[in-house]
Amino acid sequence: MTHQDSSKFDLHTHHVRCGHARGEIRDYIEAAIERGLHVIGIADHSPFFSYKEDQAFPKIAMAVSEFPRYVKEVQALKQEYEGKIEVLLGIEADFFPEHIERYRPYFDRYPFDYIIGSVHQVDGISIFNKRRWKRLNEQQQVQTKETYYQLIEQSARSGMYQILGHIDAMKGFYPTFSDIQTDVVEKTLKVIGEHDVAIEINTSGKTKDVGGWYPSDVILEQANHFGVQVTFGSDAHDPERVGDEFELVAKKLKEIGYKEWCFYRQKDRVIVPL
Template sequence: MIVDLHNHTPLCNHAEGEIEEYIEAAIQKGTKVFGFSDHAPMDFDPEYRMKFEDMQAYEASVLAVKEKYKDKIEILLGYEVDYLPGHMDERVLHADVDYLIGSVHFIDEWGFDNPEFIGQYENEDIDVIWQKYFDAIEAMAKTKLFDIVGHLDLIKIFKFMPKKEITEIAKKALLAIKESDMVLEINVAGYRKPVAEAYPSKELLEEAYKLGIDITLSSDAHKPEQVGLYNDQVIAMAKSIGYRECAYFQNREKKFLPL
């Protein structure tokens, strides 16, 4: 991947490998801009994110490798922040970083993408929870707190698909993303999940392109060996739709590189 902005570290408690192993893997794959955006601390779901007291060490470690590898690759610092009203923290929202990814992992505090809680799907109307999910994406975009939308259609992770047209369900969310000038990541982690395709789907990416929404690329790596996987597939998809460049951020300022 020429740009790869969504990657994790062991501080989130569910990733493996040393920070330098991720960078070395990115360099091998020809990545020009590589970002760490580990799961930001929050007073909810602490098992799957770093602690507040780890923020300083996390930021310092990323800045240290940024300097160490400056002649080989551009390293960026970010956080993946859960959009969960009542639980987001100013220390994260106002951190001195290159970018913030806004993600939705919870519907009414149900961790719908966690295999531990997959049984809850049996108790839900699939069309209703898809709409709730995209309503949360819309609300997240309208805050204008974040630079990048994380895995736009994560709700499809276990391949429980709605009966309604997905582009209609997501329409207002996409409009809010455009209005907020957020960037949409093409996240390859979906290839590693039951749905077996990127986030977002090609049909949603086509709608984003029609609206003039910019894109970036993300491995969402939780292991060094996941860095840069499925690169060819997602770039081919993006180009087939019409995209010719991808975005990245330095000090919250959007920049571009050609695909």
């Protein structure tokens, strides 16, 4: 663990390889410099390593064959921009408990600064699919929310990730998700704290129906109680969103009672005071 006096950072950015973002990696780095960031993390969607096809879902994630090229490009840009901005090599990996050992060797092969673990599917359906809620009664809604957080808990226990991505993103297109009553969120945060994994404050909620950030202020207050480390990610799929609302998030975290947040360099946590 190291400490850095002050840094403006964004650890969650995408680019054209994933098939649903605009711009090249260089565009995100240039945008970060323009906005006065000291650190920019590139964390595009990892390939679906468990499928036979090279690119099983062209509009969701990069091809398996693109993965080494992605790493090589970020490493080259890291060197090129040295002295101007620190470029970090990250990846956003889908968490599928049944395939975790399939993913691990790919990530161990390369010098990632950090890996973001994100749950994007519950019961085989995208968390952003609002149609999934239509026919569910109250009990089934609770069950769905609990399954989502059980997956997040398992991802925290897996030891594969430094950061957990957007931990209440299921509210994205279904804002009343937050009102489904269950104590599973608290249980999950306790496990995240015990396993010393960070969660991101992800400002891309503003691009969805729910508005605002992931996770909610209520969850951030609970996370602080359980000693959960926090980091920042815009989840930019467009260079214009790099560093989006960084200062507002810092202000909110201070109000909640956080004293610091962090980023990762070679999987070593770098503490930045708020």
